[in-house]
Amino acid sequence: MSEFTKYVNKVSQLSKEAEEDLLPRLKSKSFRKGQVINTEGQICKNLFFIDKGLVKHYYHHKDRVFILRFFLETNFFTVLDSFTNxxxxxxxxxxxxxxxTSTIDYADFDELCRKHHSFETFSRKLFTMAAVVNLKRIKExxxxxxxxxxxxxxNENHHLLQRISLGETASYxxxxxxxxxxxxxxK
Known part of the structure; x- marks a missing residue:
């Protein structure tokens, strides 16, 4: 879980008080290959940080699957609109x-934002970075x-090629x- 706080501090430096308040709220969660972490219609109640592994966000439209993003080690992920709203x-x-993963649930995340300006700054910067990535993806x-x-x-994801299938690449x-x-x- 120290990697979680290390990455938080890379995004935006936390105050000592905020970091001390964050640490006991972090939980470890493991998922087996193929396990659903969040499903359509479910409210995403956690912000996840990947310590080890790989996940994908996707959705179904008619008979097709569209992959929005892949997330691997040292990345945060959540279903952004579901988590924030x-x-x-x-x-x-x-x-x-x-x-x-290391996770923090929404209630704890929200409380940390209200109590600690430095954590709220981290939240704003993290979600802004996610929005920029998503806008870039839409534009491309x-x-x-x-x-x-x-x-x-x-060019941007060569490190994923050995970890995802051709079908997943095509879907993405x-x-x-x-x-x-x-x-x-x-080629």
Missing amino acids: QTPSQFITIALEDTE MFDADATELYKEFI LGISQVTLSRIRSK
């Missing part, structure tokens, strides 16, 4: 590998063709596996 999630989160989906998307994915890119195979064969 405490409303039902539109996304599913699943462990792609055996995953160990509109602006790039499948080949450009794949090249960008390789919003293309079929057949299209991905054609793109890969041209």
Whole structure:
């Protein structure tokens, strides 16, 4: 759990009091490969920090699966709108590998924000970073063709290639596996 606080302090330095108040609120949670962490319609009640492992956020639309994001070691994740508004999630989160996390629940997170300005600053910066990443993802989906998307994915996520399937890569890119195979064969 010290990695959790270390990363929090990278995003925004906590006061000593805030860090001391945070530590006893952290819990460890483990998930087996394939285990659902959060499901559609469920309120996401935790902010997670991945100590070890890999998860994905995705949703179903008609007969297709769309992967929004992958999260791996030293990343925070939550279903952002569900967690911040405490409303039902539109996304599913699943462990792609055996995953160990440090978590804080919404009530504790909210209380820390109210009690400690430095923790509230961390929260604002973390959620702003997540929003920027999501906006970048949306923009690339509109602006790039499948080949450009794949090249960008390789450049930014080469470390994931041995950890995710081709089907997951295609789903993340919003293309079929057949299209991905054609793109890969041209390289």
